Amino acid sequence: MEYLILGFFTGLSLILALGAQNIFVIEQGLKKQHVFLVCLICSVSDLILIFLGIFLFHYFNQYFNKTVELIFNLLLILFLLHFIYIKIKTHYSEINFHYELTNISKINIFIRTLGFTYLNPHVYSDTVFFLGNFSKNYQLNQKVAFGLGASIASFLFFFALGYLSNYLSKYAKSKKIWKIINIFIISFMSVLVFYIIKEIL
Numbered sequence: 001m002e003y004l005i006l007g008f009f010t011g012l013s014l015i016l017a018l019g020a021q022n023i024f025v026i027e028q029g030l031k032k033q034h035v036f037l038v039c040l041i042c043s044v045s046d047l048i049l050i051f052l053g054i055f056l057f058h059y060f061n062q063y064f065n066k067t068v069e070l071i072f073n074l075l076l077i078l079f080l081l082h083f084i085y086i087k088i089k090t091h092y093s094e095i096n097f098h099y100e101l102t103n104i105s106k107i108n109i110f111i112r113t114l115g116f117t118y119l120n121p122h123v124y125s126d127t128v129f130f131l132g133n134f135s136k137n138y139q140l141n142q143k144v145a146f147g148l149g150a151s152i153a154s155f156l157f158f159f160a161l162g163y164l165s166n167y168l169s170k171y172a173k174s175k176k177i178w179k180i181i182n183i184f185i186i187s188f189m190s191v192l193v194f195y196i197i198k199e200i201l
Contacts, residue, residue, distance in 0.1 A: 003142045007149025010134065011050070013188045014126045014150075015157050016181050017087070021116045021123075025158060026172060029165025034109040039162040041113040046127060046154035053132025054147045061136050069136075073200050076133045079125065080193045087182050087189075134192070137199070 015022075021042065028038045117123060127150075135146045161168065171177045 001145075003138065003145040004149040004152075007131075007135075007146035007151075008153045009149075009188060010131065010146075010192070011046075011150030011153035012157060013185045014130065015046070015154060016185060019120070019122065021120055022161060024113070024116045025161045026165045026169060028109070029162040030169060033104060034106055035162045035165075037106060037109060038113050039158045041110065042117055042158045043151075043155040045114075045117045045123075046158075047151040049123060049127035050131050050150050050154075051147050053128035053130075054135055054143050055132075056128065057132040057136040058140065058143060070200065072133055072136070073196055076130070077193055077196055079130060080189050080196070084186050084189050084193070087186050134196075 025038055025042060029035050131147070131150055135143045138146060
């Protein structure tokens with residue numbers, strides 16, 4: 001259960017940051033256009049990429065020696081420190097959503113959602129590299145629980161974002177709210193950095 005919870009909060013801290021994909025989901029929710037399809041694609045994509053990363057690192061972990069493992073841990077620490085630095089540096093400006101309603105087909109939405117998901121380099125660094133690398137020393141059942149926790153966070157987040165967008169949009173424009181979210185992300189990621197350093201030492 002602890003690995004499920006850890007996976008949930010780790011996954012949530014990665015996807016909470018406001019980016020192009022999340023803005024797209026909010027916009028579709030505001031327009032009430034194919035919301036279920038958009039949320040489903042984003043959530044399932046996260047699940048696929050999360051477990052891809054976990055099992056890639058699980059498979060290749062048997063080939064790691066101490067030096068390779070140390071390099072990956074150092075890269076993981078650098079990734080986290082850069083992530084924290086961006087969160088500290090970022091000052092959120094007012095977010096402008098596009099409310100204009102236009103006739104758009106399911107196939108068009110499908111392609112656009114895939115684009116916002118798979119053409120975003122951060123989705124690979126966050127899911128495949130970070131979550132896979134972070135869980136590489138867990139037992140297989142612990143990795144599965146960790147991946148399920150992170151996937152549950154994605155499903156809850158995207159569907160809440162899409163279907164509650166009319167309510168959430170006023171908060172999405174608030175600098176204060178995003179500063180609070182940033183404090184949570186920075187704090188949680190800082191704890192993970194200390195956890196990895198402790199594992200190295």
